[in-house]
Amino acid sequence: MFEPAPFRSPWMTDDLDALRSHTRAFLEKETAPHLERWAEQGAVDREFWNKAGDAGLLCISIPEEYGGGGGSFAHEAVIAEEQTRALDDGWGNSVHSTIVAHYILQYGTQEQKQRWLPRLATGEMVGAIAMTEPGAGSDLQALRTTATRDGDDFVVNGSKTFISNGMHCDLLVIVARTGGEGAQGLSLLVAETPGLEGFNRGRKLDKIGLKYQDTMELFFDDMRVPAGNILGGEEQVGQGFIQLMQQLPQERLIIAVTAVAAAETAVRLATDYAKEREAFGKPILKFQNLRFELAECKTEALAARTLLDHCISLHLGGELDPATASMAKYFCTDKQCEIIDRCLQVFGGYGFMTEYPIARMYASARVQKIYGGTNEIMKELISRTL
Numbered sequence: 377m378f379e380p381a382p383f384r385s386p387w388m389t390d391d392l393d394a395l396r397s398h399t400r401a402f403l404e405k406e407t408a409p410h411l412e413r414w415a416e417q418g419a420v421d422r423e424f425w426n427k428a429g430d431a432g433l434l435c436i437s438i439p440e441e442y443g444g445g446g447g448s449f450a451h452e453a454v455i456a457e458e459q460t461r462a463l464d465d466g467w468g469n470s471v472h473s474t475i476v477a478h479y480i481l482q483y484g485t486q487e488q489k490q491r492w493l494p495r496l497a498t499g500e501m502v503g504a505i506a507m508t509e510p511g512a513g514s515d516l517q518a519l520r521t522t523a524t525r526d527g528d529d530f531v532v533n534g535s536k537t538f539i540s541n542g543m544h545c546d547l548l549v550i551v552a553r554t555g556g557e558g559a560q561g562l563s564l565l566v567a568e569t570p571g572l573e574g575f576n577r578g579r580k581l582d583k584i585g586l587k588y589q590d591t592m593e594l595f596f597d598d599m600r601v602p603a604g605n606i607l608g609g610e611e612q613v614g615q616g617f618i619q620l621m622q623q624l625p626q627e628r629l630i631i632a633v634t635a636v637a638a639a640e641t642a643v644r645l646a647t648d649y650a651k652e653r654e655a656f657g658k659p660i661l662k663f664q665n666l667r668f669e670l671a672e673c674k675t676e677a678l679a680a681r682t683l684l685d686h687c688i689s690l691h692l693g694g695e696l697d698p699a700t701a702s703m704a705k706y707f708c709t710d711k712q713c714e715i716i717d718r719c720l721q722v723f724g725g726y727g728f729m730t731e732y733p734i735a736r737m738y739a740s741a742r743v744q745k746i747y748g749g750t751n752e753i754m755k756e757l758i759s760r761t762l
Contacts, residue, residue, distance in 0.1 A: 383678065385685045387692060392454050395436075395447075399458040402431045407464045414588035418580045419543050420467050422502075429499030434469065435477045442481070443494030449474075449626065449691055453633045460637035463733050465740045466588035468504075468541040472496065474630045475623070476503030479549055479564065483608040483619050488566070492547055501568075504545035506536040506594055507620070516551065516620060517559050521596065523552035528603055530554070530565055532574070532596040538747070542577060542592030546570055550596075551620065554606075554613050562616035564607040567599070574599030585740030624749065625701035629687055631748045632704040635712035636684045638737060639677040645734055646670060646719035653723075666722060673715045680711045699761045706754035709744040716741050 406427055407420075414420050428434050436451040438444025445451060452474045459467060477496050480489060495501040512518040521534025532552055539545075548567045555561035569575050578593030606612055607619070647670055650661035660666055687704040690696040720727035720734050727734050745751045 383681060385681070385688070387450050387685065387688050388454075389450075392450055395451060396454050396458055398431070399433060399455050400462070402428075402433065403458060403462040403464060407462060407467065411464065411466075411588070414466055417588070419588060419590035422544050424467065425472075425499035425502050425544065427499070428467070428469065429497060434499055435473045435493065435497040437473065438477050438481055438493055438497060442489050443497035444477070445497075449629070450688065452630060453688060456630055456633045457637040460634045461641050463641070463736070465586050465736075466590070468502075468590060470630045470634070471505065471540045472503040475627050476505050476547065476549055478626065479505070479607060479619065479623055480566070482623065483564070483612065483615075485609045488605075488607070488609075492566070496547065501546040502541050502544040503547045503549070504539055504541035505549040505551075506539050507551045508536060508538045510535060510537050516562070516617065517557075519551055519553060519562065521550065521552045523550070523554045523563065523565050523601070525554070525603065526600075529600040530603055530606075532565065532567075532599040532601055534596050535578075536594045537578075538581065539592055539594050541590050542594055543580065543590040548594070549607065550601075551616055554616075559617035560614055562620075563613050564616045564619055565601055566605045566607055567601045568605075572599060572601075583743070585736065585738075585742060587736070587740075621698070625696055625698050626691065628701045628705035628748050628754070629691055629696065631744060632684050632687065632701075632708040635705075635708035635741075635744055636677065636680045638741060639673075639680060639708075639712045639715040642716045642719040642734060642737060643670065643673050643677055646673070646722040650722055660722070669718055669722070673718055676711055677715055680708045684708055699758050702749070702754035702757045705748060706745075706751040706758075709741075709751060712744055713741045 406424065432445055433455055436445035436447045437449055440446040456470055477493060480492050496503050507516065509519055509521060523530040523532045532550065546569055548569055550565045550567060551562060552565050553561050554563040574597045576595040578595055581591045583591060603610055650666055651659055653660050683704055687696055687700060690700065716738050720738050723732060723734055726732050729735055
């Protein structure tokens, strides 16, 4: 399960190699024995977050002064790659560390950073972001959840769906309408959910894949959140859409990271199976058609890896633009789905059995082309640069 990466990316360093080994050892001990049980309960154990914090894997790209690891996006990418190669698609660390923590780091007041980031880094708090609503997905300007000022509070009403980490979240960044229609009416409001009146978790959503990823509906019924919890302070009311747009490239890039790691893992699994499975008296890898299929898959995975490495290098240098991040997200997730489908075919009927990892990877891959902005939206964003 824990094979080395097929290629060493140019942005890798000795420090990142050590992190890769550390992450691999942690996941082998703390996730591998529990995957089946977590799939049945629909979420990782809450205590797992604390263990990940103790291991230094949470908020690794957040500065040390706020309790983080002082690393970069490259550190987040290594953890995400190893999680994917470990066949672990349930731990929502990318949402927690790569997305939520960075909204707070980038836009939070000094007091907000000091109050929330250290608790996210230890696992005391689990972070989630509530964007999508039953009637609004990629079109963020159509969001209807409202936050109305009432004295020292905002009163929040509405609902959200498809919220990763929704079951365990203690800290929730809510995209809410504090003003009129359109982009200028949106703000980011941070709620500490334990014991919060008016905050209700709905049903655990039954997905075709990502079976133990914690994904829920959330409801807000006259939920009162202090006005001081507007991300960045009250002067940032109405700046939510701009804040979202500035952070989405990193979100889309981390999706591309997991897509490429999954494609590479699928090629490895299929190749190993083809060496062992026999038909007509010889391993099926001896058949030219199958060898050519896997050769094409390996080549296309490397092409996706090359684009990804280019984008990670740009991002580390502060030069990744939204259109290029969109290219990585759509291309890598498209290739992930295509390659996993072709690799599943190598397994024949066994590829359709969920006891085989390739079947679970096939089911989980499909959402990669949907969340983080659908691939159709990615192409629309790219087309605006033509």
